[in-house]
Amino acid sequence: MHQVEIATTQETLLDSPEMVLNMGPQHPSTHGVLRVVLRLDGETVIDLDCDIGYLHRGMEKIAENRMYTMIAPYWDRLDYIAAVSNGLVWVETVEQMMGLPVPPRAHYLRTILTELNRIASHLLWLATHALDIGAVTVLLWALREREEILKIFERQFGARLTCHAWRVGGMPNDAYDDFDKDVRQFANNFPKRLDEYETVLSENRIWLSRTVGIGVISGTEAIAIGLSGPALRGSGVPWDVRKSRPYAAYADMDFDVPLGENGDTYDRYLVRLEEMRQSRRIIVQALENLPDGPVNAKLPKVVKPPVGDYYHSIEGPKGEIGCYLVSDGTAQPYRVRVRPPSFVNLQALKQMCVGHLVADVVAIIGTLDIVLGEIDR
Amino acid sequence: MLVLGPVNVLNDLLLRFFSQETINFFIWPLIQIGLVVTLVALWVAYATYLERKISAFIQARLGPMRVGPWGLLQPIADGLKLLVKEDFIPENADRWIFFFAPYIAVASAFIVFSVIPFGPDWAVIADVNIGLLLVLAVSSVGVLALILAGWSSNSKYALLGGLRSSAQMVSYEVAMGLALIGALMFARTLSLSGIIIAQGSDSIWYVLYQPAGFLLFLISGIAENNRAPFDLPEAESELVAGFHTEYSGMRWSLFFMAEYAAMVVVSAVAATVYLGGWYFPFVYRLELAGHHNLYVLVSLLVFLVKVSIILYIYFWLRWTLPRFRYDQLMDIGWKWLIPSALINIALSAIAIFLVQALNGWRGMRTIETLDRGLNLTASGKVIMIVIGFAGLFITAALLSRINWRSRDFNLKTQRRNIRLVNLPKGKPAVSASEV
Numbered sequence: 056m057h058q059v060e061i062a063t064t065q066e067t068l069l070d071s072p073e074m075v076l077n078m079g080p081q082h083p084s085t086h087g088v089l090r091v092v093l094r095l096d097g098e099t100v101i102d103l104d105c106d107i108g109y110l111h112r113g114m115e116k117i118a119e120n121r122m123y124t125m126i127a128p129y130w131d132r133l134d135y136i137a138a139v140s141n142g143l144v145w146v147e148t149v150e151q152m153m154g155l156p157v158p159p160r161a162h163y164l165r166t167i168l169t170e171l172n173r174i175a176s177h178l179l180w181l182a183t184h185a186l187d188i189g190a191v192t193v194l195l196w197a198l199r200e201r202e203e204i205l206k207i208f209e210r211q212f213g214a215r216l217t218c219h220a221w222r223v224g225g226m227p228n229d230a231y232d233d234f235d236k237d238v239r240q241f242a243n244n245f246p247k248r249l250d251e252y253e254t255v256l257s258e259n260r261i262w263l264s265r266t267v268g269i270g271v272i273s274g275t276e277a278i279a280i281g282l283s284g285p286a287l288r289g290s291g292v293p294w295d296v297r298k299s300r301p302y303a304a305y306a307d308m309d310f311d312v313p314l315g316e317n318g319d320t321y322d323r324y325l326v327r328l329e330e331m332r333q334s335r336r337i338i339v340q341a342l343e344n345l346p347d348g349p350v351n352a353k354l355p356k357v358v359k360p361p362v363g364d365y366y367h368s369i370e371g372p373k374g375e376i377g378c379y380l381v382s383d384g385t386a387q388p389y390r391v392r393v394r395p396p397s398f399v400n401l402q403a404l405k406q407m408c409v410g411h412l413v414a415d416v417v418a419i420i421g422t423l424d425i426v427l428g429e430i431d432r
Numbered sequence: 433m434l435v436l437g438p439v440n441v442l443n444d445l446l447l448r449f450f451s452q453e454t455i456n457f458f459i460w461p462l463i464q465i466g467l468v469v470t471l472v473a474l475w476v477a478y479a480t481y482l483e484r485k486i487s488a489f490i491q492a493r494l495g496p497m498r499v500g501p502w503g504l505l506q507p508i509a510d511g512l513k514l515l516v517k518e519d520f521i522p523e524n525a526d527r528w529i530f531f532f533a534p535y536i537a538v539a540s541a542f543i544v545f546s547v548i549p550f551g552p553d554w555a556v557i558a559d560v561n562i563g564l565l566l567v568l569a570v571s572s573v574g575v576l577a578l579i580l581a582g583w584s585s586n587s588k589y590a591l592l593g594g595l596r597s598s599a600q601m602v603s604y605e606v607a608m609g610l611a612l613i614g615a616l617m618f619a620r621t622l623s624l625s626g627i628i629i630a631q632g633s634d635s636i637w638y639v640l641y642q643p644a645g646f647l648l649f650l651i652s653g654i655a656e657n658n659r660a661p662f663d664l665p666e667a668e669s670e671l672v673a674g675f676h677t678e679y680s681g682m683r684w685s686l687f688f689m690a691e692y693a694a695m696v697v698v699s700a701v702a703a704t705v706y707l708g709g710w711y712f713p714f715v716y717r718l719e720l721a722g723h724h725n726l727y728v729l730v731s732l733l734v735f736l737v738k739v740s741i742i743l744y745i746y747f748w749l750r751w752t753l754p755r756f757r758y759d760q761l762m763d764i765g766w767k768w769l770i771p772s773a774l775i776n777i778a779l780s781a782i783a784i785f786l787v788q789a790l791n792g793w794r795g796m797r798t799i800e801t802l803d804r805g806l807n808l809t810a811s812g813k814v815i816m817i818v819i820g821f822a823g824l825f826i827t828a829a830l831l832s833r834i835n836w837r838s839r840d841f842n843l844k845t846q847r848r849n850i851r852l853v854n855l856p857k858g859k860p861a862v863s864a865s866e867v
Binding site: 310 | 490492661758843853855856857
């Protein structure tokens with residue numbers, strides 16, 4: 056099954072200069088329970104194989120035995136760092152399949168909250184990526200900002216991490232009273248803090264030497280593998296689901312898409328930082344133009360999409376997260392398939408790592424921004 | 433004298449059982465050793481506390497607050513916890529080597545304290561005339577402990593950590609030794625007390641004559657101690673915990689203590705050689721006024737403050753900078769630090785030659801005496817300091833010229849920033865040809 060055979064006998068160990076190093080599933084920086092089997096020559100990676108499935112919970116199978124409205128909280132547990140975005144892809148797929156008219160206010164609130172979630176997810180990425188490369192302080196600074204967002208989530212949804220944010224047809228309830236104030240306060244403080252992180256990292260010689268030219272992947276290769284999100288845009292491919300197939304209220308928003316040049320770790324770092332700034336821009340715009348009205352569409356007693364299949368995808372923080380839904384006209388889906396961005400992005404790991412050192416493997420796992428809950432499902 | 437009255441009483445008491453010679457050569461050193469080991473162990477424990485506090489302040493949090501007021505008893509609680517923890521030895525480990533490696537580490541770190549001059553007179557255990565050489569030699573024995581620990585653990589992470597540490601410490605030892613030579617040319621002695629006295633009699637700190645040497649020593653000292661940003665042997669995110677991955681309980685904490693003790697040693701040597709050790713202007717007046725023991729105590733305090741300042745730089749760097757990669761670390765050691773140390777030696781020699789040549793030229797006086805190291809007159813000092821700081825720029829310029837072709841030299845200017853594109857809305861997916 057694995058391409059890298061683990062050399063266990065004394066003979067093989069002594070005969071070759073190569074060494075097989077087993078990283079994970081218990082390892083501080085494989086971002087969860089990823090197991091990477093590295094074949095090393097000294098410290099240079101010559102081959103690598105990923106072993107996944109340690110967090111497999113059978114989400115897609117579970118979904119076949121649940122009503123449509125009951126599936127949304129399961130989707131929060133896919134990419135638990137970006138639960139709000141994951142929930143959105145599920146409810147939007149069902150809504151669009153049924154042709155439900157979601158009120159504009161719900162669309163706008165969804166835009167604000169998913170963008171907040173994108174910032175939270177990118178902040179956690181920045182924190183752990185910097186930690187992997189050894190800058191411990193950035194971890195706590197980034198978590199401080201993330202905390203502000205989680206507080207907003209807690210007041211809005213009642214939960215910080217797995218929010219169960221949306222319902223089919225809209226939102227469980229309208230924005231809380233101080234929502235506008237809280238989000239504005241966050242949006243005002245955020246750029247200053249982001250500049251602070253940049254002073255610690257962007258111009259730092261050590262940070263540059265650890266990220267420039269590491270894990271390079273060209274645009275053509277990235278498309279061939281199927282990368283999406285910042286990992287794809289870091290290689291200079293202009294592709295953002297928010298722009299190409301606008302969902303929620305993104306069609307009304309004015310924002311730019313940052314694109315890298317070289318497709319290395321440093322470019323992906325810059326792209327994600329700029330995405331956070333653009334997210335803030337979207338949040339402020341949506342807050343300015345937030346329409347009044349209900350936040351819920353009128354739903355039938357039982358949610359039953361028509362017979363057929365439907366694919367819908369949104370731009371999650373990690374990349375394009377999609378949902379393919381086959382309905383047989385009953386109250387439970389016939390088959391659900393998630394298009395997991397982390398899973399697809401992880402496939403680039405070998406190509407990016409071979410020829411680099413062990414320390415770079417850690418940096419590259421960090422730059423791909425994977426979440427094992429979503430990879431294993 | 434008031435402060436140390438009990439000392440004389442104790443001496444009288446001991447005289448009943450031993451001869452004065454036995455007391456001077458055996459009993460007093462033993463007491464000194466006991467005191468130094470205890471106090472240094474305590475100091476090391478509280479260095480961890482300070483590190484946690486300082487890192488907390490840098491990271492916008494509070495740090496230990498629960499055990500005692502402001503968490504002051506935290507190191508003691510940690511020590512107790514580690515003492516009662518299971519001392520686990522992996523099944524396939526090389527038991528004896530695994531057993532003894534931490535002791536080698538901690539012993540080599542603590543032995544060095546025997547020659548560190550904490551203060552004048554009785555505040556130093558042994559004033560050896562090859563003190564600095566002894567410091568360098570004994571602290572390199574610490575590498576052995578790391579290699580043995582890494583090898584005997586029978587774990588690949590530990591082995592990689594051990595290999596990294598051996599390569600790293602061996603290469604940085606060279607830079608460290610070479611960086612010190614410049615200062616030794618001024619002091620003309622290897623005795624640590626002698627170096628301080630040379631600075632005192634010249635009324636100067638050698639950091640002014642040797643700014644480049646000081647920086648080089650500090651950087652290679654940090655690398656020698658495996659501290660961030662050079663903490664590759666125990667790089668947490670890559671090698672789990674490096675050479676001490678398999679260690680637990682007290683044995684693990686011995687490595688920890690050895691690391692902090694080695695840090696204190698390097699800070700102490702830096703303070704001694706470059707910041708004048710316990711020497712501070714005007715403190716000597718206490719001795720002249722007849723308060724000998726008070727003079728020693730104040731000098732001791734001065735020394736501790738200087739060491740603490742350098743320790744603070746250690747903490748500060750650790751919690752600010754990312755970690756180097758292994759090959760970059762070797763690059764810095766061999767391509768930057770060792771050449772700059774060599775350039776520094778050459779420049780120091782030229783400076784000393786120049787000052788000696790200028791002495792007597794057109795009635796100029798640059799040298800006062802050569803008895804206690806190189807003692808210069810005011811004009812001599814000015815020349816020396818100017819050459820010293822010019823040396824910083826000369827070294828930097830020469831090395832940039834040598835290294836400007838290397839990939840990592842000026843990464844920021846090598847690249848353009850990302851571009852911002854306002855993509856048209858509703859445009860279908862891109863094809864590969866558009867990239």
